[in-house]
Amino acid sequence: xxxxxxxxxxxxxxxxxxxxxxxxxxxxxxxxxxxxxxxxxxxxxxxxxxxxxxxxxxxxxxxxxxxxxxxxxxxxxxxxxxxxxxxxxxxxxxxxxxxxxxxxxxxxxxxxxxxxxxxxxxxxxxxxxxxxxxxxxxxxxxxxxxxxxxxxxxxxxxxxxxxxxxxxxxxxxxxxxxxxxxxxxxxxxxxxxxxxxxxxxxxxxxxxxxxxxxxxxxxxxxxxxxxxxxxxxxxxxxxxxxxxxxxxxxxxxxxxxxxxxxxxxxxxxxxxxxxxxxxxxxxxxxxxxxxxxxxxxxxx
Amino acid sequence: xxxxxxxxxxxxxxxxxxxxxxxxxxxxxxxxxxxxxxxxxxxxxxxxxxxxxxxxxxxxxxxxxxxxxxxxxxxxxxxxxxxxxxxxxxxxxxxxxxxxxxxxxxxxxxxxxxxxxxxxxxxxxxxxxxxxxxxxxxxxxxxxxxxxxxxxxxxxxxxxxxxxxxxxxxxxxxxxxxxxxxxxxxxxxxxxxxxxxxxxxxxxxxxxxxxxxxxxxxxxxxxxxxxxxxxxxxxxxxxxxxxxxxxxxxxxxxxxxxxxxxxxxxxxxxxxxxxxxxxxxxxxxxxxxxxxxxxxxxxx
Numbered sequence: 001x002x003x004x005x006x007x008x009x010x011x012x013x014x015x016x017x018x019x020x021x022x023x024x025x026x027x028x029x030x031x032x033x034x035x036x037x038x039x040x041x042x043x044x045x046x047x048x049x050x051x052x053x054x055x056x057x058x059x060x061x062x063x064x065x066x067x068x069x070x071x072x073x074x075x076x077x078x079x080x081x082x083x084x085x086x087x088x089x090x091x092x093x094x095x096x097x098x099x100x101x102x103x104x105x106x107x108x109x110x111x112x113x114x115x116x117x118x119x120x121x122x123x124x125x126x127x128x129x130x131x132x133x134x135x136x137x138x139x140x141x142x143x144x145x146x147x148x149x150x151x152x153x154x155x156x157x158x159x160x161x162x163x164x165x166x167x168x169x170x171x172x173x174x175x176x177x178x179x180x181x182x183x184x185x186x187x188x189x190x191x192x193x194x195x196x197x198x199x200x201x202x203x204x205x206x207x208x209x210x211x212x213x214x215x216x217x218x219x220x221x222x223x224x225x226x227x228x229x230x231x232x233x234x235x236x237x238x239x240x241x242x243x244x245x246x247x248x249x250x251x252x253x254x255x256x257x258x259x260x261x262x263x264x265x266x267x268x269x270x271x272x273x274x275x276x277x278x279x280x281x282x283x284x285x286x287x288x289x290x291x292x293x294x295x296x297x298x299x300x
Numbered sequence: 301x302x303x304x305x306x307x308x309x310x311x312x313x314x315x316x317x318x319x320x321x322x323x324x325x326x327x328x329x330x331x332x333x334x335x336x337x338x339x340x341x342x343x344x345x346x347x348x349x350x351x352x353x354x355x356x357x358x359x360x361x362x363x364x365x366x367x368x369x370x371x372x373x374x375x376x377x378x379x380x381x382x383x384x385x386x387x388x389x390x391x392x393x394x395x396x397x398x399x400x401x402x403x404x405x406x407x408x409x410x411x412x413x414x415x416x417x418x419x420x421x422x423x424x425x426x427x428x429x430x431x432x433x434x435x436x437x438x439x440x441x442x443x444x445x446x447x448x449x450x451x452x453x454x455x456x457x458x459x460x461x462x463x464x465x466x467x468x469x470x471x472x473x474x475x476x477x478x479x480x481x482x483x484x485x486x487x488x489x490x491x492x493x494x495x496x497x498x499x500x501x502x503x504x505x506x507x508x509x510x511x512x513x514x515x516x517x518x519x520x521x522x523x524x525x526x527x528x529x530x531x532x533x534x535x536x537x538x539x540x541x542x543x544x545x546x547x548x549x550x551x552x553x554x555x556x557x558x559x560x561x562x563x564x565x566x567x568x569x570x571x572x573x574x575x576x577x578x579x580x581x582x583x584x585x586x587x588x589x590x591x592x593x594x595x596x597x598x599x600x
Contacts, residue, residue, distance in 0.1 A: 013376045014342050038372040039339045042314050062404040064375045068368075072338040075364045076313045093404045100400060104362040104393040106441050141406050 002027050002148055002204045002300040004225060006266065006292045007043040011231050012065040014038070015270035019294060020065035023227070024049050025148055025204060027130050033057045034146060034206050040069035041076055047295045052082065056125060058132070059090035060208035061143035067094065071101050078110045085112040089124055091142045092117045118144050121219070135219035137210035140244040145208045147220060150201030157195050165189050204300040209267060211241060212250040217258040225300035226260040227292065229267035234281055248278040252285035266292035302327050302448055302504045302600040304525060306566065306592045307343040311531050312365040314338070315570035319594060320365035323527070324349050325448055325504060327430050333357045334446060334506050340369035341376055347595045352382065356425060358432070359390035360508035361443035367394065371401050378410045385412040389424055391442045392417045418444050435519035437510035440544040445508045447520060450501030457495050465489045504600040509567060511541060512550040517558040525600035526560040527592065529567035534581055548578040552585035566592035
């Protein structure tokens with residue numbers, strides 16, 4: 001299971017009580033942060049996010065509404081004597097920006113902070129349960145989407161069958177990997193007799209700030225949950241295009257073309273006080289759409 | 301009259317719903333901003349501050365809780381197409397920090413933004429009604445306090461007396477400046493007969509982050525309103541000293557020694573969930589003390 005908690009659903013100028021972009025992605029074992037707009041640490045406090053569990057932060061691009069809260073978060077980690085290492089993935093220059101501000105305060109972080117510069121599409125982090133990949137989107141400056149994917153879990157052993165074929169528990173790990181079992185009489189018992197595949201891993205695709213850009217469909221194909229920005233309503237699709245943003249309809253079209261299961265939309269322009277129309281417009285094209293609401297968790 | 305509105309009363313790590321330092325100072329004609337911790341622009345929205353009226357920002361020092369919200373505010377000004385020029389007074393390096401973040405976003409401000417580096421004590425800005433001075437405090441890094449002072453207003457004309465002595469209105473401005481009036485018969489009518497002094501200008505002293513430091517008393521002497529930090533209670537006075545902060549009692553002692561009229565205290569450590577004791581401890585030394593509460597305005 002992957003749970004995505006929205007900490008900010010507004011575009012660049014905070015307004016109507018809405019905050020700039022930040023999202024918490026929780027898998028079975030990890031808490032990730034995507035983007036970190038101004039006030040993210042306060043939003044974490046408001047929504048009871050355990051910020052010390054975060055060890056990987058992914059910054060899509062260096063427009064301020066996606067990272068101005070990062071230095072404050074790092075500063076607070078340090079003032080609270082964090083020692084766990086932290087990894088930050090972003091376009092170039094972020095390390096310089098952080099370092100200059102630390103220098104100005106004559107300060108040093110209390111923990112090791114590793115900056116990883118995003119350079120090409122593909123897997124940027126993985127462990128035995130999860131991969132995180134990045135892909136290019138189409139924005140005014142260099143900008144990256146992120147795909148969180150649970151690895152397929154080990155095959156599930158059928159206890160009755162394993163018992164019938166007298167498989168010792170010592171061999172269970174090999175069975176889970178898909179290997180056949182060879183018994184004491186040197187007979188081969190096919191793995192398919194003893195196990196069934198586990199359900200497939202879930203995927204969450206974060207499409208960042210982007211103009212309508214079909215090439216991402218291949219990157220996020222069949223994702224269980226897709227977040228796509230929807231800065232404007234359809235009537236302003238020209239403005240959306242000129243500013244490298246998307247409309248609600250365009251977000252829905254990407255979800256449809258990539259055969260997503262569910263879509264959440266966000267990054268709403270501060271010109272909109274209410275958001276119902278965003279859902280209505282997307283709904284016409286892709287039914288399973290929800291407004292990304294702050295403080296709410298969405299499940300992939 | 302000078303009104304000071306508190307936007308943040310907490311020290312470095314935002315907590316208990318309290319925010320890092322920022323204050324709005326309003327005089328008859330100007331709206332100034334002192335310090336600009338993370339989330340200041342959201343706090344301005346919450347408390348209905350007209351942020352476009354601000355043309356001068358004073359940053360006491362480059363610890364993040366006093367300026368991490370500045371880049372977000374400038375960014376929002378720019379996205380809202382501000383054209384009015386803005387002046388920022390701070391220690392060195394702030395311009396570089398802002399510029400690097402603008403470069404990373406491939407962005408340019410829509411207005412002229414002038415950075416003034418604080419170098420020595422004295423008047424740093426004035427017009428015909430107000431002066432702003434700066435003075436050194438004692439913190440871990442270079443740090444400045446600010447004194448806002450209304451100039452004494454022009455003398456007030458006594459209409460009946462002016463009429464009796466047949467003073468033409470064309471001479472009123474000279475009367476207000478304190479000059480005598482010479483009538484058609486070449487008789488000198490003493491100014492004191494025709495005018496009375498206006499009430500003296502009010503003063504507000506912002507003492508920033510500082511250890512207990514008596515030399516500031518001369519700078520803020522007889523201020524109508526003093527803000528002094530009080531990061532800790534008295535039981536932690538050693539910690540206060542070692543971190544170049546003050547206790548509530550020390551803040552009160554400064555107010556007393558500088559013959560202030562009224563004291564507000566803030567910059568409370570996040571270790572304190574409630575603040576009553578800060579007032580109690582200060583009250584023992586300086587009675588007219590108030591907790592600086594967010595969203596509340598205090599009058600000098």
